[in-house]
Amino acid sequence: MSAAISPRALFEAPRHFVGWVTPSANTVVERVTLGILRHFPEVSPHFSRTSVVGAVDPFPLTYDFDDMLATARVLGDARLDVVAWNGSKGGSLDFRLDHELVARIEAVTGAASTTSTLAIDTVFREDGITRFALACPYVDSYRDRIVRSFAKEGYGCTAALNAGLSDNYSFSQIPLDTIAAMLRELAASKPQAIVCFCTNFPAAPIVAELEEELGVPIYDTVTMGVWGALRLLGIDTRAARDWGQVFGR
CATH class of the missing domain: 3.40.50.1860 (Rossmann fold)
Structure with a gap:
């Protein structure tokens, strides 16, 4: 396991700032993301949520773009390098939805963007x-x-x-x-x-x-959302090989 970064170095070292939009009922994304990023102390993770709860989706054939983009815009206030969607819905409908989402996130935040589905693709x-x-x-x-x-x-x-x-x-x-x-x-x-x-x-x-x-x-999909963001940053991901062979690419 990588050595813990010191409190002083946490704020003095060069940093990459990454935001993840995630479904509101999710308790997995943050735990996995933080687990992977223990190998990358130069990456600062930030999270925000869009409403996904229960068994009924009020937008069964598309995204709630208004809510998702509002969430992304709030993350964008922190001038992040990447704002990614760590959710899988687009992959159950049409990959084109995720391409549209990425373009719209990039437009409202000025950050690079990807999604879990597009990383798998x-x-x-x-x-x-x-x-x-x-x-x-x-x-x-x-x-x-x-x-x-x-x-x-x-x-x-x-x-x-x-x-x-x-x-x-x-x-x-x-x-x-x-x-x-x-x-x-x-x-x-x-x-x-x-x-x-x-x-x-x-x-x-x-x-x-x-x-x-x-x-x-x-x-x-959770792992791939993190891998996709790290790849956009141009970071060598091999240190996180214990989370899957994709990090050895």
């Missing part, structure tokens, strides 16, 4: 991945939306497993052993990669160990 395209398996906490209909959205980008799903949950908060309560069992079962479908899709789905802590066990890369 970047890795898939760079590595020529066309077949993936999906693990998620959602009900069947939402799982199927994700599969269709990825298919539109040319990514075929070899197998998909879901926990059958609909309330956003409940996603964070799925035990790690349950997620590990899902990943082991998915690996049998011989995908080029496995995607853990939902930023309140606590898969990140077991990604590295399951990658080693199963011999397949695993891309978790």
